[in-house]
Amino acid sequence: MNGFSQRSLPTPPGAKGLPFVGETLEFLRSPGAFVDARRGKYGPVFSSRVLGKPTVYLSGAEANHWVYAGEDKYLKNEWSPAIVELLGDDCLALINGEAHRARRKLLAPHFRRVGMDASIPSILTVARKHLRRWQTDAELGPVAMVPRMRALAFEIAATYLVGEVTELGVPLGEFSSDFNTFTAGMFTPLAVELPGTKFARAMAARRRMHTILDDLVMRRDAGSRRGPDVLSTLLEVRDEAGEMLPRDTIVDELQLLLFAGHDTTVTSMSNVVYHLAMHPDVALEARAEQDQLRGGSFTLESVRGMPYLSALIKESMRVIPPIGAAFRVMTREGEFGGFRIPVGWRVAVTPRLVHLDPQYYPDPDRFDPQRWLVPTERPPFAYIPFGGGPRMCIGQHFAELEMHIVLAMMLREFVWTLVPDQDLSFTEIPTPLPRGGLVLELARQLGAR
Numbered sequence: 001m002n003g004f005s006q007r008s009l010p011t012p013p014g015a016k017g018l019p020f021v022g023e024t025l026e027f028l029r030s031p032g033a034f035v036d037a038r039r040g041k042y043g044p045v046f047s048s049r050v051l052g053k054p055t056v057y058l059s060g061a062e063a064n065h066w067v068y069a070g071e072d073k074y075l076k077n078e079w080s081p082a083i084v085e086l087l088g089d090d091c092l093a094l095i096n097g098e099a100h101r102a103r104r105k106l107l108a109p110h111f112r113r114v115g116m117d118a119s120i121p122s123i124l125t126v127a128r129k130h131l132r133r134w135q136t137d138a139e140l141g142p143v144a145m146v147p148r149m150r151a152l153a154f155e156i157a158a159t160y161l162v163g164e165v166t167e168l169g170v171p172l173g174e175f176s177s178d179f180n181t182f183t184a185g186m187f188t189p190l191a192v193e194l195p196g197t198k199f200a201r202a203m204a205a206r207r208r209m210h211t212i213l214d215d216l217v218m219r220r221d222a223g224s225r226r227g228p229d230v231l232s233t234l235l236e237v238r239d240e241a242g243e244m245l246p247r248d249t250i251v252d253e254l255q256l257l258l259f260a261g262h263d264t265t266v267t268s269m270s271n272v273v274y275h276l277a278m279h280p281d282v283a284l285e286a287r288a289e290q291d292q293l294r295g296g297s298f299t300l301e302s303v304r305g306m307p308y309l310s311a312l313i314k315e316s317m318r319v320i321p322p323i324g325a326a327f328r329v330m331t332r333e334g335e336f337g338g339f340r341i342p343v344g345w346r347v348a349v350t351p352r353l354v355h356l357d358p359q360y361y362p363d364p365d366r367f368d369p370q371r372w373l374v375p376t377e378r379p380p381f382a383y384i385p386f387g388g389g390p391r392m393c394i395g396q397h398f399a400e401l402e403m404h405i406v407l408a409m410m411l412r413e414f415v416w417t418l419v420p421d422q423d424l425s426f427t428e429i430p431t432p433l434p435r436g437g438l439v440l441e442l443a444r445q446l447g448a449r
Ligand code: HEM
Pocket: 077, 092, 093, 094, 104, 256, 257, 258, 260, 261, 262, 264, 265, 268, 322, 323, 326, 327, 384, 385, 386, 387, 388, 390, 391, 392, 393, 394, 395, 396, 398, 399, 400
């Protein structure tokens, strides 16, 4: 691939849209419909101008591989200015090259599946408490599942990250409200703290969260308590020079992990609940599996023995990927699929383009957990809800464990149906969720203890 032959190649086909804004408005209206329409019109590699930059969309397993393999060689991670400001520039998702490799090496051991048994008791305690609350609420009438899932997942995440949530020193509701304000600012176009804007409120919330977490890190560093929580690991790890991570970095990592793991997990679990309500045959099968396991304890091993639930979770994330797209920016000119991709262009990896491709998934729009239970040859990177390559989701195993436990408990405790006449259209930004909050009639399952 020499420079001359690349330069003679065309850039990917597509439209530039209006002056200044390009095709941003169409993209923001519905990123899913936007990519589907252009994929149909231009083929698997196409370009557009969105959010201030020429952007190339690549589809297919091979294309995803090309992007993941190019990390720090011909492209690098790209985040919006608002996200950079809010997350701080020294956390895992924002650092690049050698710094990223070194940080990932320090943190990865904590996130391996092996050893996650230690996190199970706290997931169970929190989940039991919330499910009991849902039951009481459901006796009074229909319940909106998304906000309840949000509260449950937030407490699980906070416990996983810092241990006892009481150690935060403020009520969890207060911390979570700041967190919501903080994340609401991530998806604003302007990273300028103009009074009264979402971004200014988000920065203020970031500062309050930072102070709370910083106090906690200081207290924990001075004390001796260590546990299976992430903060214990962040305090323990030492870089190659034997130095511990700076306190600000520890706080930024905690904020990043909460941000990266929360909405994604809430979305994934809520959408499994949605699919179970939409497909009574699937719900019957999932419940039958849990009925067999009722009364058994939750361990890494027992969670492995829930093949139908595993397939259901996978299928739900296939048809509704929790993260719509990941973005990179070209640092060197590259070539893919007979097209030239210039330096500075953005590259988008869009899971739906591969997850709904009939060459990998026959009848791709059909929701069918069974497709994961029969041996099928698929190329690597044809399934990417957790990304791939050096930036593949570090929290995947924790998220999968949490999803299995919470959903298995729900299937053992409850049966649910959708309340009629609710808005079941989906949001897309920041994550895909039923707009109406997924309102359910939740009833106690016969045989639940
Ligand atoms: C079902 C839930 C989750 C989904 C679908 C998900 C999805 C993803 C995806 C697609 C990426 C790659 C983004 C890219 O290529 O730019 C990613 C990265 C990441 N995820 Fe997750 N995630 C989930 C849960 C979690 C949890 C629970 C945590 C933390 C405990 C977490 C922490 C991270 C971090 C820190 C990164 C950045 C890694 C890096 O840059 O090296 N995620 N996630």
